[in-house]
Amino acid sequence: MTTMNRRDxxxxxxxASAAASAFTVPSAKAADTAPKSEAGKGADKDVTKTLARxxxxxxxxxxxxxxxxxGTRTLLNWIGVAIGGSHEPAVNIASTTxxxxxxxxxxxxxxxxxxxxxxxxxxxxGVAGHVLDYDDTHLKTIVHPGAVIGPAILAFAEYKQSSGxxxxxxxxxxxxxxxxxxxxxxxxxxxIGWHITGTAGVFGAAAGVGKLLNLNEQQMIYxxxxxxxxxxxxxxxxxxxxxxxxxxxxAANGIFAALLAAGGYDSSNAMIEAQRGWANTISTKQDFHxxxxxxxxxxxxxxxxxxxxxxGIVLHPTLDAAIxxxxxxxxxxxxxxxxxxxxxxxxxxxxxxxxPADGLESKxxxxxxxxxxxxxxxxxxxxxxxxxxxxxxxxxxxxxVQPTIDPAIKPDQVDMTIVFKDGKTLHKxxxxxxxxxxxxxxxxxxxxxxxxxxxxxxxxAQCQKVIDLCWKVESLSNVxxxxxxxxxxx
Amino acid sequence: MTTMNRRDxxxxxxxASAAASAFTVPSAKAADTAPKSEAGKGADKDVTKTLARxxxxxxxxxxxxxxxxxGTRTLLNWIGVAIGGSHEPAVNIASTTxxxxxxxxxxxxxxxxxxxxxxxxxxxxGVAGHVLDYDDTHLKTIVHPGAVIGPAILAFAEYKQSSGxxxxxxxxxxxxxxxxxxxxxxxxxxxIGWHITGTAGVFGAAAGVGKLLNLNEQQMIYxxxxxxxxxxxxxxxxxxxxxxxxxxxxAANGIFAALLAAGGYDSSNAMIEAQRGWANTISTKQDFHxxxxxxxxxxxxxxxxxxxxxxGIVLHPTLDAAIxxxxxxxxxxxxxxxxxxxxxxxxxxxxxxxxPADGLESKxxxxxxxxxxxxxxxxxxxxxxxxxxxxxxxxxxxxxVQPTIDPAIKPDQVDMTIVFKDGKTLHKxxxxxxxxxxxxxxxxxxxxxxxxxxxxxxxxAQCQKVIDLCWKVESLSNVxxxxxxxxxxx
Numbered sequence: 001m002t003t004m005n006r007r008d009x010x011x012x013x014x015x016a017s018a019a020a021s022a023f024t025v026p027s028a029k030a031a032d033t034a035p036k037s038e039a040g041k042g043a044d045k046d047v048t049k050t051l052a053r054x055x056x057x058x059x060x061x062x063x064x065x066x067x068x069x070x071g072t073r074t075l076l077n078w079i080g081v082a083i084g085g086s087h088e089p090a091v092n093i094a095s096t097t098x099x100x101x102x103x104x105x106x107x108x109x110x111x112x113x114x115x116x117x118x119x120x121x122x123x124x125x126g127v128a129g130h131v132l133d134y135d136d137t138h139l140k141t142i143v144h145p146g147a148v149i150g151p152a153i154l155a156f157a158e159y160k161q162s163s164g165x166x167x168x169x170x171x172x173x174x175x176x177x178x179x180x181x182x183x184x185x186x187x188x189x190x191x192i193g194w195h196i197t198g199t200a201g202v203f204g205a206a207a208g209v210g211k212l213l214n215l216n217e218q219q220m221i222y223x224x225x226x227x228x229x230x231x232x233x234x235x236x237x238x239x240x241x242x243x244x245x246x247x248x249x250x251a252a253n254g255i256f257a258a259l260l261a262a263g264g265y266d267s268s269n270a271m272i273e274a275q276r277g278w279a280n281t282i283s284t285k286q287d288f289h290x291x292x293x294x295x296x297x298x299x300x301x302x303x304x305x306x307x308x309x310x311x312g313i314v315l316h317p318t319l320d321a322a323i324x325x326x327x328x329x330x331x332x333x334x335x336x337x338x339x340x341x342x343x344x345x346x347x348x349x350x351x352x353x354x355x356p357a358d359g360l361e362s363k364x365x366x367x368x369x370x371x372x373x374x375x376x377x378x379x380x381x382x383x384x385x386x387x388x389x390x391x392x393x394x395x396x397x398x399x400x401v402q403p404t405i406d407p408a409i410k411p412d413q414v415d416m417t418i419v420f421k422d423g424k425t426l427h428k429x430x431x432x433x434x435x436x437x438x439x440x441x442x443x444x445x446x447x448x449x450x451x452x453x454x455x456x457x458x459x460x461a462q463c464q465k466v467i468d469l470c471w472k473v474e475s476l477s478n479v480x481x482x483x484x485x486x487x488x489x490x
Numbered sequence: 491m492t493t494m495n496r497r498d499x500x501x502x503x504x505x506a507s508a509a510a511s512a513f514t515v516p517s518a519k520a521a522d523t524a525p526k527s528e529a530g531k532g533a534d535k536d537v538t539k540t541l542a543r544x545x546x547x548x549x550x551x552x553x554x555x556x557x558x559x560x561g562t563r564t565l566l567n568w569i570g571v572a573i574g575g576s577h578e579p580a581v582n583i584a585s586t587t588x589x590x591x592x593x594x595x596x597x598x599x600x601x602x603x604x605x606x607x608x609x610x611x612x613x614x615x616g617v618a619g620h621v622l623d624y625d626d627t628h629l630k631t632i633v634h635p636g637a638v639i640g641p642a643i644l645a646f647a648e649y650k651q652s653s654g655x656x657x658x659x660x661x662x663x664x665x666x667x668x669x670x671x672x673x674x675x676x677x678x679x680x681x682i683g684w685h686i687t688g689t690a691g692v693f694g695a696a697a698g699v700g701k702l703l704n705l706n707e708q709q710m711i712y713x714x715x716x717x718x719x720x721x722x723x724x725x726x727x728x729x730x731x732x733x734x735x736x737x738x739x740x741a742a743n744g745i746f747a748a749l750l751a752a753g754g755y756d757s758s759n760a761m762i763e764a765q766r767g768w769a770n771t772i773s774t775k776q777d778f779h780x781x782x783x784x785x786x787x788x789x790x791x792x793x794x795x796x797x798x799x800x801x802g803i804v805l806h807p808t809l810d811a812a813i814x815x816x817x818x819x820x821x822x823x824x825x826x827x828x829x830x831x832x833x834x835x836x837x838x839x840x841x842x843x844x845x846p847a848d849g850l851e852s853k854x855x856x857x858x859x860x861x862x863x864x865x866x867x868x869x870x871x872x873x874x875x876x877x878x879x880x881x882x883x884x885x886x887x888x889x890x891v892q893p894t895i896d897p898a899i900k901p902d903q904v905d906m907t908i909v910f911k912d913g914k915t916l917h918k919x920x921x922x923x924x925x926x927x928x929x930x931x932x933x934x935x936x937x938x939x940x941x942x943x944x945x946x947x948x949x950x951a952q953c954q955k956v957i958d959l960c961w962k963v964e965s966l967s968n969v970x971x972x973x974x975x976x977x978x979x980x
Contacts, residue, residue, distance in 0.1 A: 090755060097753035101607045103591045117591045193771030198719075225732055229688075229723050230739060236767040242715055242757035245750075249720060260735075263587035265580060267732035277726040281683030 044288045047273035052220035054295040055177065055207050060169040067299045068474065071172040076446055076470040077136050077306040078146035079110060079154075079486060082129035083463070084381070084453030086111030086488075090241040091128045094248070098124065107155035108483040111457040113490040118155040119252040122205075125151035126248025130197070131241075134310040134453060138175075138303055139437060141182035141196055144247060145304060148201030149174035152251035153208040158483040162212050164476035172301050174208025177224075179300035181272070183290035185283035192283070195233030198246035199282065202227045203272075205254020206261075213262045225267025226257035228278040306446060308435040309379040310453070311363040314346045317414035317433040318366055322373035325418065325428050331374060333397060335420050339370055342406035342415035354398075362389040371397035374418070380452035412436050458488060534778045537763035542710035544785040545667065545697050550659040557789045558964065561662040566936055566960040567626050567796040568636035569600060569644075569976060572619035573953075574871070574943030576601030576978075580731040581618045584738070588614065597645035598973040601947040603980040608645040609742040612695075615641035616738025620687075621731075624800040624943060628665075628793055629927060631672035631686055634737060635794060638691030639664035642741035643698040648973040652702050654966035662791050664698025667714075669790035671762070673780035675773035682773070685723030688736035689772065692717045693762075695744020696751075703752045715757025716747035718768040796936060798925040799869040800943070801853040804836045807904035807923040808856055812863035815908065815918050821864060823887060825910050829860055832896035832905035844888075852879040861887035864908070870942035902926050948978060 063071075085091060086109065095114055103117030110125050129135055129147045136146040149171060157167045182189075182200035190196045206227035210220050230253040233246030261267075271277045272291065279286040309319050318341060325331065347366050356362040362369075362384050371394045372383045388394055409415060412433045418426040432438040434445070441449065447467055454463050462485065469482045476482070553561075575581060576599065585604055593607030600615050619625055619637045626636040639661060647657045672679075672690035680686045696717035700710050720743040723736030751757075761767045762781065769776040799809050808831060815821065833856070843855040852858040852874050861884045862873045878884055899905060902923045908916040922928040924935070931939065937957055944953050952975065959972045966972070 093753045093755045094750065097749050097755070101593045101596070101609060101749070103593045103607065106591070117593065119591060193766035195719075222732075225727065225730075226735060229685075229727060229732055229736060231721065233719050234761065234767055234771055236758045236761055236764040236771075237715065237719060240715075240756045240758055242712075242719055242755075242761075245716060245755070245757075246719060249746075256739075259587050259591070260584065263583045265583045265587070265732075265735070266730045267735075268726045268730055271724065271726055271732075274726040276683035277724055281724055281726075 044273050044286070046270075047288045047291055048221055048224050048270050049217075050292040050295070051177065051180075051272070052224060053217050055173055055211065056215065056217045056220050058169065058173055058296060060165040062296060063169065063172055064299070067172055067301060068168060070299075070302050070304060071168050071175070072470065072473055073306070073443070073446060074136055074146045074175065074301065074304050075150065075168075075171060075473060076450065076467065078129055078150035079466060079470060079482070080446075080450035080454045081132055081134045082125055082150070083111035083457050083466075083486060084134065085128040085131040085244075086457050088128070088131045090131050090244055091124060093241075094124045094127050106159040108158060108487045110483070110486045111454065111488055113488045115487075118159045119255050122151040122155040122251040122255055123248040125155065126251040127241075127244045130247045131244040132310055132453065134307050136304050136306050137313075138179045138182065138300060139305055140300075140303060141179060141186040141200065142190060143179055143182040143200050144197045145175040145178050145201065145204060145301070147197060147247040148250045148254070149178060149204045149208050151248065152205035152254045153212060154479070154483055155251075156209045156212050156255055158480040160212055161478045161480055164473040164479055166212060167476075167479040168473055170208040170211040172299075173211055174204035175301040175304065176204075176299065177207040178204030179303070180291045183300070184287050185279055185285055188285035189283035190235075193235050194231070194282065195235055195237065195243070195246045198233030198250040199231035201247055202230055202232060202250040202253045202257070205251045206257040207254075209255050209258035210261065213258055215258065215262055219261045221269055222265065222267040223258045223261035225269075225271035226260055226265065227254055228271040229267070230257065231278075231282060303437055305435055305437055306441050306449070308441055308445060308449065310381055310384055311369065311379075312350055314344070314350050314411065315363075315366060315369045316435055317412055317430045318343070318347070318416065319369050319373050319379035320434045321414050321416040321428040321430045322370050323377055323379060325416065325426055326374050326377040329426055331418070331426070333375055333393065335422065336374075336397065336400055337419050337421045339374070339397075339401045340417045340419060341366070341370065341401065341403040342409050343403050344409045344411045344413065345405045346411060348403060348405060356389050358389050359385040359387075365398070366403055367398035367401040368394065370401045370416075378452075380449070381456075382452070458486070534763050534776070536760075537778045537781055538711055538714050538760050539707070540782040540785070541667065541670075541762070542714060543707050545663055545701065546705065546707045546710050548659065548663055548786060550655040552786060553659065553662055554789070557662055557791060558658060560789075560792050560794060561658050561665070562960065562963055563796070563933070563936060564626055564636045564665060564791065564794050565640065565658075565661060565963060566940065566957060568619055568640035569956060569960060569972070570936075570940035570944045571622055571624045572615050572640070573601035573947050573956075573976060574624065575618040575621040575734075576947050578618070578621045580621050580734055581614060583731075584614045584617050596649040598648060598977045600973070600976045601944065601978055603978045605977075608649045609745050612641040612645040612741040612745055613738040615645065616741040617731075617734045620737045621734040622800055622943065624797050626794050626796050627803075628669045628672065628790060629795055630790075630793060631669060631676040631690065632680060633668055633672040633690050634687045635665040635668045635691065635694060635791070637687060637737040638740045638744070639668060639694045639698050641738065642695035642744045643702060644969070644973055645741075646699045646702050646745055648970040650702055651968045651970055654963040654969055656702060657966075657969040658963055660698040660701040662789075663701055664694035665791040665794065666694075666789065667697040668694030669793070670781045673790070674777050675769055675775055678775035679773035680725075683725050684721070684772065685725055685727065685733070685736045688723030688740040689721035691737055692720055692722060692740040692743045692747070695741045696747040697744075699745050699748035700751065703748055705748065705752055709751045711759055712755065712757040713748045713751035715759075715761035716750055716755065717744055718761040719757070720747065721768070721772060793927055795925055795927055796931050796939070798931055798935060798939065800871055800874055801859065801869075802840055803925075804834070804840050804901065805853075805856060805859045806925055807902055807920045808833070808837070808906065809859050809863050809869035810924045811904050811906040811918040811920045812860050813867055813869060815906065815916055816864050816867040819916055821908070821916070823865055823883065825912065826864075826887065826890055826908055827911045828909050829864070829887075829891045830907045830909060831856070831860065831891065831893040832899050833893050834899045834901045834903065835895045836901060838893060838895060846879050848879050849875040849877075855888070856893055857888035857891040858884065860891045860906075868942075870939070871946070872942070948976070
């Protein structure tokens, strides 16, 4: 359960890149077993049809081993954060509000005891998986694919008692669909104001559930068309419960689209690419080759990343540096004179809060993040709690943190120097922060994250059982076992 | 039950207008009892809040009499067409597909025997009300307000056993919300590719259900915010079942938004007007004064119109002329040599089919429409059936119809001359086609339409009962009576 193969692959495939505005992301990545393809022309005909045909024909057996593995990691990460978010106010409200309207108890809520019909369950689990802002990210598009496709296909697979192989294939294809469609319209679509996770994600949910329903090509075309009709989410909602509403509703909408298409409900054959279809209506950029090029060869799902820390990504290099220094050295905190940081400008702009009053505010403080990580050697939920924000030791140390902007520092980098009162120093430069495509979380990191985020809502042993089932998802005859294991007792 | 007051009002209020691209529509119209207001400045601050405050404070007692009346007519028209569409394939598929996932039997399907939870019922009734393309139209925006707000609030009012006064107030305010928001972004929003009925309509559904839920101002703001996050529908879907999907899903989404807001689920306070909010993201035009100006004084709901004929609006002047000639004269069809039409160019572009093979194709034939209306003195469902399209008498006469484009003819006009073999002629010029704002359907026309469209799905006496209940909706202590009366026996 290591990701060494993936790291090795990455180091050979990824070209040195120096995008200054975001973490560097390779534009395409070959799968283990597939030959690299030539970049094709940006076709704008039959986009919906070509994608649907691929989805219908794509089998589990065709998935390269590293793609299966990354799908499994996406599942594990999503389930952990969804359990972790399962008792947030937004989730409590959604569950209470929808109870009188729900259909039969077809699918489980993660980390809770209730069961709902598949669409309401998908919605609520979708809210839970995104509400902590701790989920996965396809950095090329800022789509959070697991947050939409996870709840849609898990709820439906539990209802339908799908096998692990069917499920993992649906997950990978759903992620592929959402991220490829996101690529086609990003960044313009996002810049305009759309929450791309809900607008591109709904296609992924429809595609994934469509696979579980074994749709034929025409039905899949219509499922994508009905999904195109239901984009969810505007960026103005960020900072409110409405943000996590978006992946939840996109998940439910995708199921709704796939079910109706399976029943014979029709749509256009060209909803993605037509003049008055999705891409042209919803974005000022359309690169359809991103959707139809190298299908089955280029896997966007390999570019999925998992947040190692429950805070904005700009803090991740700093946390990475502090944790590495703390773990590698026996640091006497009281003897620190100052901590000097060279940082990218975004860090102070987004996380410049010097005296955070509580756990929430501490997520916006590079001073807190540096201090708590040096003291505790971690940057998880507990390190961004009210307790940590008010810890006198943390408060003392955060006053010694001295960040300065350095134009040479890239967004996923930091340069940290601890200066002790006796003049000694410790230094760490982070080239790529942990959790980036270039420095992915290891499987062990993912498990640690799962426990960190989930075990306040489920007993430790139960978390371990869910983790074990996720790792062996391919061998399950009924994926409902995972959902059942992730339920809380009443 | 006449509309004389409304006609009189219209004739005095409406300025002479000569828009060539669409039916002429007055830009604002004063209500019976409200003073005319000065046009205010186009404020773009607190749009969502101002609208929400108005919605929360607006009571049934404040509604002018003509606004109540028009709301009642909107209800009657929508219920009739929804019963009429209730056994179309799209509706059958929706009902069958959603049955296993529905919650408790809270709300009735119109014209059918099934009952579903409120959101699924609203969806299915929403499909039924739009599937025939025979519903209402706010011509300024091409929003079909009844098609979204009707199913949302009827399903919810049945569940909640709301009174007729509450219901009518919710209907008017829902229509007002959808049409005002449509005004703010039309035509750019529609031209880009959005099906405005589903994108603006979802706000109306949320507002109407929000009234039935008695939301406070903050909750209403959030209901509008969650609605803004769920626009439905792209024009590329026109011509498929996906078109009628859009108002149905918008109705369900509006309920979903209002319910969650009632439960405490939050959103932004400025989802309509913020930089990355709805209007700026979804349109290149934003006229926020259309949303917040003259609230309680200017009623967009007075501009709602009802299709007199189940076909494209470009055919309506021709049908109007032919029906009036047939009713006023004893025409011997066999003695007609030719029928000369002077028409607007759109007519031949959209309905130029010379030899329609069946009922559906006959809706796109000005030749058929002229012939069948001259023979049968009507232009209802039966005149656009397979039977009518294949009637030898109609086929003979349609070959004698000679349309010519005349630049002087406006879109809601036609000039029709019947030339008989003996040289005599009959002539009719239509200044404004029946069903336009300037020549609205009378209450009797609306009843005739109801029977024409609905009585193949419900017995005549039952239709009469539903009609009677609709006319007296204000006096009902439980609006569920209408829904129950419109159900088919199992």
